Each structure stands twice: as C-alpha cells, then as structure tokens.
Amino acid sequence: xxxxEPRPGxxxxxxxxxxxxxxxxxxxxxxxxxxxxxxxLVGRRRNEPAKGCLFTTGGxxxxxETLAAAFRRISFAxxxxxxxxxxxxxxxxxxxxxxxxNHEVPGFGTHYVVLAYQLTAATENLRLPQDQHGExxxxxxxxxxxxxxxxxxxxxYFTQS
Numbered sequence: 001x002x003x004x005e006p007r008p009g010x011x012x013x014x015x016x017x018x019x020x021x022x023x024x025x026x027x028x029x030x031x032x033x034x035x036x037x038x039x040x041l042v043g044r045r046r047n048e049p050a051k052g053c054l055f056t057t058g059g060x061x062x063x064x065e066t067l068a069a070a071f072r073r074i075s076f077a078x079x080x081x082x083x084x085x086x087x088x089x090x091x092x093x094x095x096x097x098x099x100x101x102n103h104e105v106p107g108f109g110t111h112y113v114v115l116a117y118q119l120t121a122a123t124e125n126l127r128l129p130q131d132q133h134g135e136x137x138x139x140x141x142x143x144x145x146x147x148x149x150x151x152x153x154x155x156x157y158f159t160q161s
Contacts, residue, residue: 005063005064006062006063006064007064008062008063008064008065008066008069009062009065009069009070009073010062011062014103017102017103018101018103018105021101021102021108021110022101022107022108024111025095025111025112025113026060026110026111026112026113027060027061027112027113027114027115028058028059028060028061028112028113028114028115029058029059029061029067029070029071029074029114029115029116029117030056030057030058030094030114030115030116030117030157031056031057031058031074031075031078031079031083031088031117031118031119032056032091032116032117032118032119032157033056033057033079033118033119033120033121033126034118034119034120034121035120035121035122035123035138036120036122036123038140038141039138039139039140040056040138040139040140040141040144040158041056041057041121041126041136041137041138042054042055042056042136042137042139042144042150042154043055043056043057043128043134043135043136043137044134044135044136044149045134045151046131046134047102048098048100048101048102048103048104048110049096049098049099049100049101049102049109049110050098050151050153051100053149053150053151054137054147054149054150054151054154055150055151055153055154056154056157057074057078057079058074058078058114059073059074059077059078067085067115068084068085068086071083071084071085071088071117072084072085075119077129078128078129079121079126079127079128080126080127080128080129081121081125081126081127083119083121085117087119088117088118088119089117089118089119090115090116090117091116091117091118091157091160092116092160093113093114093115093116094113094114094116094153094156094157095111095112095113095114096110096111096112096114096153097109097110097111097112098110098111098112114153116157123138141158144158145158145159
C-alpha cells in the first residue's frame, strides 16, 4: 500500500488502484484523433474494461497532475507524439460505466468521468504503441457508427448534438 501522496503522472500500485476503482470514479482524457482526411483512429483494447472492443486512445489523469500535463503525457503514451491541449478541441464530458475493471477483480466495475478532446494528427507522425491496443484502424464516422466492434461509449462522441 502506497504511504506517500503520488507524484503527478505516477502510477498507483495495483492494490491501491483497485481500491480507487472500487470506491471512486476515475477521471480520464479520451483522444478523438482524426487524420487530415477526417478519419478517426480506434484501437482494439487489450485490457479490461472494454477488452476486445475498438476504442479511442486515452488515459487516466493522476492525482496532482494538471490537465495540460496529463494531456501531454497521455498523448505521448498513446500516440508516440506529445500534443498540447491548446491544440485540441474540447468535445465534452462523458460518463462510462463498465461491469469489469482493469485487473479483472470480481465484485466491482469501473466508472470513468471522461473529458473528450479532438485533435488532428498526420498519420505518418504517429508511433502507436501496442501495450493498450493490439491493432489500429482509421474509420470514417459512418464506418465507426455502423461497426459492431466499436464500443458504444466511443459512438457517443459522434452522436451528441
């Protein structure tokens, strides 16, 4: 069990993280990444929650981490390129509820409060890591909305008025 206050960007030990997931909502940033042609980047999730589904990239904000710092860290970790939050368009706040959790511990699910940001990125500049997503695809909005493998939480980003 962690005995100190986490530093910005620091990952919690698994037992502390599980306790946080069990007791509180997590705050995250999802990156709706568009190619210059307007296609949307999705990746197949390797981990719970939403394991096996096509999902946008993103990650959790850590304690004591500013939104701007979290955005830079998450974009670098998920896209291989550091992006500035000022260069993205805020799309809104979304809630995601899952019956599962990252470590697949029985008995509790995951609740995310998600800050969705859209940005455009040249596809040749991205260095997409494989730890969170096993494969990637660039889909049009129509393809994304009609594809049953794209998680419903992702589709909500494109159906809000």
